[in-house]
Structures are given as structure tokens and as C-alpha cells.
Amino acid sequence: MDKNEFHVAIIGGGLVGALNAVYFASRGWRVTVYEMREDIRTTKIAGGRSINLALSVRGISALETAGVGRGLLDTLIPMKGRMLHLGKTGRLTSQNYGYFGEAINSVDRKLVNQHLLSMAEKNLKVTLKFQQEILSIDYDKKILSFKQADGKIVKAAADLIVGADGAFSRVRRELMRVTRMNFSQNYIEHAYVELSMPSSASGEYVMDPNHLHIWPRQSFMMIALPNIDKSFTVTVFMPWANFDAIKTEANLLEFFETYFADAIPLIGKELLVKDFFKNPKGSLMSIKCKPYHYKSSCVIIGDAAHAMVPFYGQGMNCGFEDCLVLDEILTKHIGARGSVETMRPSAEKLALALEEYSATRNPDAEAICDLAMDNYIEMRSSVTKLGYKVKKSIEGF
Ligand code: FAD
Numbered sequence: 001m002d003k004n005e006f007h008v009a010i011i012g013g014g015l016v017g018a019l020n021a022v023y024f025a026s027r028g029w030r031v032t033v034y035e036m037r038e039d040i041r042t043t044k045i046a047g048g049r050s051i052n053l054a055l056s057v058r059g060i061s062a063l064e065t066a067g068v069g070r071g072l073l074d075t076l077i078p079m080k081g082r083m084l085h086l087g088k089t090g091r092l093t094s095q096n097y098g099y100f101g102e103a104i105n106s107v108d109r110k111l112v113n114q115h116l117l118s119m120a121e122k123n124l125k126v127t128l129k130f131q132q133e134i135l136s137i138d139y140d141k142k143i144l145s146f147k148q149a150d151g152k153i154v155k156a157a158a159d160l161i162v163g164a165d166g167a168f169s170r171v172r173r174e175l176m177r178v179t180r181m182n183f184s185q186n187y188i189e190h191a192y193v194e195l196s197m198p199s200s201a202s203g204e205y206v207m208d209p210n211h212l213h214i215w216p217r218q219s220f221m222m223i224a225l226p227n228i229d230k231s232f233t234v235t236v237f238m239p240w241a242n243f244d245a246i247k248t249e250a251n252l253l254e255f256f257e258t259y260f261a262d263a264i265p266l267i268g269k270e271l272l273v274k275d276f277f278k279n280p281k282g283s284l285m286s287i288k289c290k291p292y293h294y295k296s297s298c299v300i301i302g303d304a305a306h307a308m309v310p311f312y313g314q315g316m317n318c319g320f321e322d323c324l325v326l327d328e329i330l331t332k333h334i335g336a337r338g339s340v341e342t343m344r345p346s347a348e349k350l351a352l353a354l355e356e357y358s359a360t361r362n363p364d365a366e367a368i369c370d371l372a373m374d375n376y377i378e379m380r381s382s383v384t385k386l387g388y389k390v391k392k393s394i395e396g397f
Contacts, residue, residue: 009158016302016319017164018116059317076105083211090262169304199230293354312372
């Protein structure tokens, strides 16, 4: 480790860790990203959850401030409102997100992650290390232990450790040993499964691609977001008990005939049955914790700090905003990106910056977790109320 450089270890090369590497390297810091999985730019195995996501203004600003928006923006599909599929026939009703064409954007998760890793790697200060699973951290000595793919345990040192290792964060778990961290984790009774709705025989979208499609059914719902290959990714959200009750092909088709009949010809019976039984069913939970940091040694961001249920479409967006907010606070305490004074920050100033980050970011992140929980009721039920035409904000579904 070069003593003249400031070394950061980012644990997790997912959406948020990769963007944060871009931000931190532009301070002149030496950044190593340690990712448990293989490099998703070269492996065929699809990692993570949800094939596509909604990217909103919140996330776009963080990407643009880091200078990595370009190259992604071409792949976004704007969704300017919700398209409700109501009743047995799936009667269509459009609800715009705003009066001036405001939109959220459907984007491919894998593509965003690949793009951000490549953008990070463009900076020679960034090293990406894959198949490195963090096992333990000594925050006072700033020593990390990893398990490699061959089972070997290796150690590394860093001046600052960033936990971007997702909802089941090991960095957060280790942080709990050294801080008086308040922590809550709540599973909801609903789960999800993803299905695909292919393009038409002529290669076109089978539904309007500029809407987020929702089949609100009071106690459960189905949604669909468009993909650039003209397909849609469909997600069914419902209680585990409903999933458990669908045991056979006949059960599934009867369920779809009753609640989502208009979607059957669009998905196709064969594909519907195949995807529903083959694809994993995912749990949904919300995590809140505080503080997010320890002295000048560590900070957690993204889902590691605030995993949320996906009904506000803000988990990734909020994680991207974490990077932006952290950057602004670092600028305030230790100088702007690219400035000489930021390159080797003092431990005192860095600790002050991380303390301010924890204190100011936590209430905002928890508010978004709560909004996400509330929005499930809105999406599966309130949207169907008479007179409900325009949403109040363009953040969220
Ligand atoms: P992750 O994406 O979980 O990445 C964490 C990374 O850390 C992974 O690469 C993982 O391999 C790595 N890692 C984990 N453990 C270790 C370890 N021990 N050592 C080393 N590396 C490790 N958000 C939106 O903004 N809009 C949406 O529309 C949206 N839709 C969603 C739909 C669904 C069904 C779900 C489940 C989530 C959705 N989200 C959405 C939320 C979004 O997926 C998350 O908020 C986002 O992935 C968080 O990014 P992250 O980088 O913090 O964590």
C-alpha cells in the first residue's frame, strides 16, 4: 500500500458500490472494489434481483454529477404514467405522472451495473476485484479479511472502508460490534416472482411501452416495465400464502383467468407456466439502521444502510443519491473533488464528515423506506379509486 495515497476499500460492486467508486476515484483516492460475485460484464449468470428498474430524477442527478449519465441515457425508456388494467377485462386507464410529460424511466439492471463498473475502471485509480467475499473487518486497525474463489483467506488494508454490500451486508454486521447501532429488519407477508412478456411476432411491444403497467387487485398486484428488446418484465406481488396455493398448471391458469385475463395472451400460456414455476420467488423487506458510520474508518451506503420494499421504485435511486450526498458533505469538510487538499484527508475531518453524513442522511433514507411501504397500498388499491387521475409527485411508481 502506497503511504502517499489515500486507500478506499469499497465492499460490493453492485449498482451503488460501482457508482461510489467513480465518485471517490475522482478525489484522487486509490479505490479497490471487492465484489463477491464474478464480473457481470463477462459472466452469463444473471446476478441480483429484478431484471429492470425504474430510474428517476433522483438517480439521474447522481449519475450526471459523477459524469456517467451519458451512455446510459440512450437505453432509458420513459414511462410518463401508470396504465391501469382494471376489472376482469383489463380495461385500460392511463394516469399521468405529471402535467408536463414528467417521467420515470425503465432501465436494464445488468446494463446499468456493467456500465458503472466500466466507467469506474476507466479511472486508473480504480481496481476491481471479483470473487472476493468479505468475511470480517477490524475497524480500528482497518484490516479486512476476504475469502477468494479458491477458498484462500486474504487480508487487505484501507484508510476508509465503504459497505455497499446490499441488504444482507456483512460490513453492517461487523459495524454493529463497534457502534451502538440501532437496527430493524421487517419482512412483509408479500413476495414476488418475475415473468417475461415477449415482443409480438413482428418484433413490436405488445402494450404501450411509455407506461408502467399495473394490474391493481386490492390485496395483491401485477406490474410490467418495458425493456429495450421490446419485451416487458412482469412482476407479480402477492402474499406467500397465495403463492403456496398455486401448486399446479391448472391452479395458475385459473388464477390468471380470474385476475389477469388480459395478460394471458400477451405472455402466452406456455411461457407463463414455465416462468412462474421456474423463476425464484423473492422475499421483500425493509431495513433501517443508525448510525451509518464508525469514526473515520467506515460508512455504509445503498441497501446496506436502508433496504426498502420496491413499491416506490426508489431503492437504487436512493442509493445513487447517497453517493451524491456523501460527496457533497466530503467536499464541505475536506475539499472538492480534484482539489489537492482532498487527496489525503485528516482522520479528524473525515470523521466529522462521516458523522454529518450519518446524521443528515438517515432521516431522509428512513422517510423513503416509509414512503415505499405506503406506496404498496396506493399501487394495489388506492389507484383504482374514482377521480384518481394524476399522481402527486414524479418520484416513485
Ligand atoms: P445490491 O444491488 O444488492 O449490490 C450489493 C453488491 O454487494 C452485490 O453485487 C453483491 O454481490 C455484493 N456483496 C454482497 N455481499 C458481499 C460480501 N460479503 N462480500 C463482497 N461483496 C458482497 N430500485 C429502484 O430505484 N427502482 C426500481 O424500480 C426498483 N425495483 C426493484 C424491484 C425489485 C423486485 C427489487 C427486489 C428491488 C428493486 N429496487 C428498485 C431496489 C434496488 O434493487 C436496490 O435498492 C439496489 O439494488 C441497491 O443497490 P446496492 O448496490 O446497494 O445493493
